Amino acid sequence: MLSDLLTRRTVLAAFCMAGLSLAACEKKAEDTPADPKAGATNKPAPSDKPAGTLRVGFSQIGAESDWRRANTESIKGEAEKRGIELVFADAQQKQENQIKAIRSFIQQKVDVIAFSPVVETGWEPVLKEVKESGIPVILTDRAVDVSDQSLFVTFIGADFVEEGRRAANWVVKSTGGKAMVAELQGTPGSAPAIDRKKGFEEVIKAHPDIKIIKSQSGEFTRAKGKEVMETFLKSSEGSQINVLYAHNDDMALGAIQAIEEAGKKPGVDITIVSIDGVRAAFEAMVAGKLNCTVECNPLLGPQLFDAVEALSAKKSIEKRIVTKEGVFEQAQAAEAIKTRQY
Ligand code: AHR
Numbered sequence: 426m427l428s429d430l431l432t433r434r435t436v437l438a439a440f441c442m443a444g445l446s447l448a449a450c451e452k453k454a455e456d457t458p459a460d461p462k463a464g465a466t467n468k469p470a471p472s473d474k475p476a477g478t479l480r481v482g483f484s485q486i487g488a489e490s491d492w493r494r495a496n497t498e499s500i501k502g503e504a505e506k507r508g509i510e511l512v513f514a515d516a517q518q519k520q521e522n523q524i525k526a527i528r529s530f531i532q533q534k535v536d537v538i539a540f541s542p543v544v545e546t547g548w549e550p551v552l553k554e555v556k557e558s559g560i561p562v563i564l565t566d567r568a569v570d571v572s573d574q575s576l577f578v579t580f581i582g583a584d585f586v587e588e589g590r591r592a593a594n595w596v597v598k599s600t601g602g603k604a605m606v607a608e609l610q611g612t613p614g615s616a617p618a619i620d621r622k623k624g625f626e627e628v629i630k631a632h633p634d635i636k637i638i639k640s641q642s643g644e645f646t647r648a649k650g651k652e653v654m655e656t657f658l659k660s661s662e663g664s665q666i667n668v669l670y671a672h673n674d675d676m677a678l679g680a681i682q683a684i685e686e687a688g689k690k691p692g693v694d695i696t697i698v699s700i701d702g703v704r705a706a707f708e709a710m711v712a713g714k715l716n717c718t719v720e721c722n723p724l725l726g727p728q729l730f731d732a733v734e735a736l737s738a739k740k741s742i743e744k745r746i747v748t749k750e751g752v753f754e755q756a757q758a759a760e761a762i763k764t765r766q767y
Contacts, residue, residue: 482530495767496723503726589624650676654683710758
């Protein structure tokens, strides 16, 4: 088994600082079964980590976008750099796979469970099981909608509502407050789809001549972004669309193809703003096909493992750790692309 009792007690004590009583935590630690058999989505091999090495179970959503791939690399790379054992499970966009992985992490008695929840709701039962086990939970990238905030220690990630506001403010500025907007939403029920819509609508409320005339999910992927944009353009309102707001760069990049195939000029006939700031979006801006990208930083590995190590050292950590991000326009793209890390 990977955790020696001392390491386990240290992490448990830190979790207790975040909500559980130490006695309850220690009791749970002793009660936890020794050797789990159930597998996560990607069944991890049994490990012989040296005593004292931290072991973290991480359930990733999948690989739907360039952002997600950069996020996975950041987490894997940082764990390796710090000598932390990472038990990684790819949920392939399914909440049920994430729940299975989390249960498997409990059985394996990892020191910390971290995950990026595919959707916001439906986590309460499994998070209660984790709490019972005494293992601390860190949320990265996306939030969960739970009434009991003690079910997780911290949430590390961007402010998605603010990203939506930033995108809308840019639309207001660049259109003079007059636009017929098509919106490509992210995965239904996911925090970024809900919040980016909310932030955008909050700002445009004060601008009655900015109207969202088409809105549908493109599931955060290029293929679906292209497909949905094609249907938007073919619809009866298609010819009126002069702004595209995409909840991520990948969908905007797919939509750019659809716009070109429809004989229009992306970035000119249709002004495009999206979110993430991945390298391909900068390339599209340099090519004049995308007008603005609102940054959402996927490089969360360092902050995640800072939190893991802080927990292990019994240091207190913030309940909410917000990542810092900017907004990039075409004019800045050629210079900014030189230092883009993802
Ligand atoms: O949760 C972050 C979002 O998920 C990114 O904006 C998107 O590209 C990803 O798939």
